[in-house]
Amino acid sequence: MNQTMEKDKTEKADKTDKKDHILDVAEKVFAELGYDGASTRLISGEANVNMAMLNYYFGSKEGVFMAIFERRISSFQSILLSIGNDDSINAWEKLDRYIESYVDRVVNNNCFHVMLHREISKSKKTELTDQIAGIMMKNVSVFQAIIDTGIKSGEFKKDTDSQLLVATIFGTKNYLVNTPHISSLIIGYDVMDKENQDKKLKPRLKTYLKSLLKAYLVNENDNNK
Amino acid sequence: MNQTMEKDKTEKADKTDKKDHILDVAEKVFAELGYDGASTRLISGEANVNMAMLNYYFGSKEGVFMAIFERRISSFQSILLSIGNDDSINAWEKLDRYIESYVDRVVNNNCFHVMLHREISKSKKTELTDQIAGIMMKNVSVFQAIIDTGIKSGEFKKDTDSQLLVATIFGTKNYLVNTPHISSLIIGYDVMDKENQDKKLKPRLKTYLKSLLKAYLVNENDNNK
DNA sequence: TTTAATTAATCAATCGTTTGATTAATTTTG
DNA sequence: CAAAATTAATCAAACGATTGATTAATTAAA
Numbered sequence: 001m002n003q004t005m006e007k008d009k010t011e012k013a014d015k016t017d018k019k020d021h022i023l024d025v026a027e028k029v030f031a032e033l034g035y036d037g038a039s040t041r042l043i044s045g046e047a048n049v050n051m052a053m054l055n056y057y058f059g060s061k062e063g064v065f066m067a068i069f070e071r072r073i074s075s076f077q078s079i080l081l082s083i084g085n086d087d088s089i090n091a092w093e094k095l096d097r098y099i100e101s102y103v104d105r106v107v108n109n110n111c112f113h114v115m116l117h118r119e120i121s122k123s124k125k126t127e128l129t130d131q132i133a134g135i136m137m138k139n140v141s142v143f144q145a146i147i148d149t150g151i152k153s154g155e156f157k158k159d160t161d162s163q164l165l166v167a168t169i170f171g172t173k174n175y176l177v178n179t180p181h182i183s184s185l186i187i188g189y190d191v192m193d194k195e196n197q198d199k200k201l202k203p204r205l206k207t208y209l210k211s212l213l214k215a216y217l218v219n220e221n222d223n224n225k
Numbered sequence: 226m227n228q229t230m231e232k233d234k235t236e237k238a239d240k241t242d243k244k245d246h247i248l249d250v251a252e253k254v255f256a257e258l259g260y261d262g263a264s265t266r267l268i269s270g271e272a273n274v275n276m277a278m279l280n281y282y283f284g285s286k287e288g289v290f291m292a293i294f295e296r297r298i299s300s301f302q303s304i305l306l307s308i309g310n311d312d313s314i315n316a317w318e319k320l321d322r323y324i325e326s327y328v329d330r331v332v333n334n335n336c337f338h339v340m341l342h343r344e345i346s347k348s349k350k351t352e353l354t355d356q357i358a359g360i361m362m363k364n365v366s367v368f369q370a371i372i373d374t375g376i377k378s379g380e381f382k383k384d385t386d387s388q389l390l391v392a393t394i395f396g397t398k399n400y401l402v403n404t405p406h407i408s409s410l411i412i413g414y415d416v417m418d419k420e421n422q423d424k425k426l427k428p429r430l431k432t433y434l435k436s437l438l439k440a441y442l443v444n445e446n447d448n449n450k
Numbered sequence: 451t452t453t454a455a456t457t458a459a460t461c462a463a464t465c466g467t468t469t470g471a472t473t474a475a476t477t478t479t480g
Numbered sequence: 481c482a483a484a485a486t487t488a489a490t491c492a493a494a495c496g497a498t499t500g501a502t503t504a505a506t507t508a509a510a
Binding site: 264265266276277279280285286 | 464465466467468469
C-alpha cells in the first residue's frame with residue numbers, strides 16, 4: 001500500500017534508485033540512533049524493503065555504513081582542493097570561499113556528518129576510525145595550508161595557533177550541527193529544520209566564522225601583542 | 226588471583242569503593258564503544274565483578290549510565306556559577322577564570338565528556354537527551370551571561386554573536402577532546418596521553434581560547450566594522 | 451529459459467535482565 | 481558471650497528478546 005504509493009515519480013524505480021533510497025534512509029537512522037543503536041530491521045523497515053536486501057546489496061550492516069561513506073566522499077575533496085590550489089586569489093579570499101563551500105555542504109549533509117562524528121569519537125582505534133580520520137584530515141590540510149600561506153605572505157598575524165584554529169572552525173560547526181538539542185536552545189530555533197538552516201543558520205554561521213577569523217588572523221592596524 | 230592483588234590498598238575495600246570502581250570502568254568503556262556498543266558483560270568483565278552486580282547496584286544499564294552522570298555533575302556547576310556571580314571582578318577577568326576552570330575540568334574528565342557528547346548527538350529526542358541538554362545549558366548560560374554583561378558595560382564589542390561564540394568555545398574543546406584520532410594528527414602528539422594533556426594541551430588551549438576571545442570581543446582601539 | 455531480484459522463514463550469537471542459591475557480615479536474642 | 485535470625489553481597493545459570501546474517505523458495509525481468 002505504502003510501497004506502491006512511493007513509486008509515483010518515474011513509475012519504474014530502477015536498481016540504483018532503490019539502493020540510493022536505502023542509503024538515504026540508513027544515513028538518517030544512523031544519525032538518529034548511532035551505528036550500534038540502528039538495527040538492520042529498523043533501517044529496512046523505514047526504507048520499506050526486505051531486510052535481506054541490505055545484505056544482498058551491501059553484504060552486511062557495515063557494508064551499508066561504508067556505502068553511505070563512499071557515496072559522500074566521492075565529491076568531498078574536489079571543491080575544497082580546487083579552492084586551496086587557486087593561486088589567483090589571496091589567502092583571505094581563499095578562506096572566504098572555503099567557509100562558504102564548507103558551511104553549505106556540511107549543513108546540507110548534516111545527517112552524514114553527525115554519523116561520521118559519532119563514529120570517529122570512539123577512542124578505541126579501529127580500521128573504521130583510521131579511515132574516517134584519514135578522510136577528515138584532507139579537509140583539515142587544505143584549511144591549514146591556506147592559513148600558513150597567509151602567515152608567510154604577511155597577510156595574517158604571525159603569532160597565531162593555526163592548529164587550534166582548525167579545531168575552532170570544525171568544532172564550531174560540529175557543535176551547532178551535531179548537538180541540535182543544545183544549539184537549538186542556544187540560538188532559539190530548531191537547527192534541524194531545513195528552512196531554518198538555509199535562511200538563518202547558514203548565512204549567520206558564515207558571517208560569524210569570517211568575522212571570527214578576521215579578528216584573530218588579520219592585522220588591522222598595528223600591535224596586538 | 227588478580228582480584229586478591231587489588232585489595233592491597235586498605236585490605237578492606239568497602240562498598241562505595243566498589244561501586245565507584247565499576248563507574249570508573251563503565252565510564253571508560255562507554256567512551257570507547259558508545260552506550261549501545263558497550264555491553265554489560267564487557268563492563269562487568271573489565272571491572273572484574275559479576276554481571277549481576279551492575280543491576281544489583283544500579284538497577285539497569287541505563288542506571289549505570291545515569292550514575293556516572295550524577296557523580297560528575299554534582300560538583301559541576303558550583304565552580305562556574307561562583308565565577309559568574311562574582312561581582313568584584315570585571316567581565317574579562319571572569320572570562321579568564323571561566324576558561325581556566327573549564328579547560329582543567331573538562332580535559333581531566335575527558336572520558337565522561339566524550340560519553341556525554343556522543344549521547345547528546347543523537348538527533349532523536351529522548352528523556353536522556355533532554356536531561357543532558359538541561360545540564361549542559363547551565364554551563365552555557367553562565368558563559369553567555371558573562372559575555373552579555375561585558376557587552377553591556379562596554380567592555381566588549383557590541384557587534385558580536387555571543388550565541389555562536391558559545392558554540393566556538395565548547396566546540397573547540399569538543400573537537401580536541403572528543404575526536405582524539407584527528408586532533409592528535411593535527412597537533413602532532415597523542416592528546417589522550419595524560420602527561421601531554423597536563424603539560425601541553427591544557428596551557429596551550431587556555432592561551433589560545435583567551436587570545437581568540439580577546440581578538441573577537443575586546444575593543445583594542447577603534448573601528449572594526 | 452535463464453538470470454536477477456525479492457521474499458518469508460530461520461539461524462546462531464549476543465543482548466540486558468532475572469533468578470535461586472550461596473557466602474559473608476551484621477544484628478538480635480537468650 | 482554464644483546461638484539464632486536477618487541482611488547484604490556475590491555468584492553461576494538461564495531467561496526471553498533482539499541482533500546481523502543466511503537460507504531456500506518464489507517472483508520478475510531479460
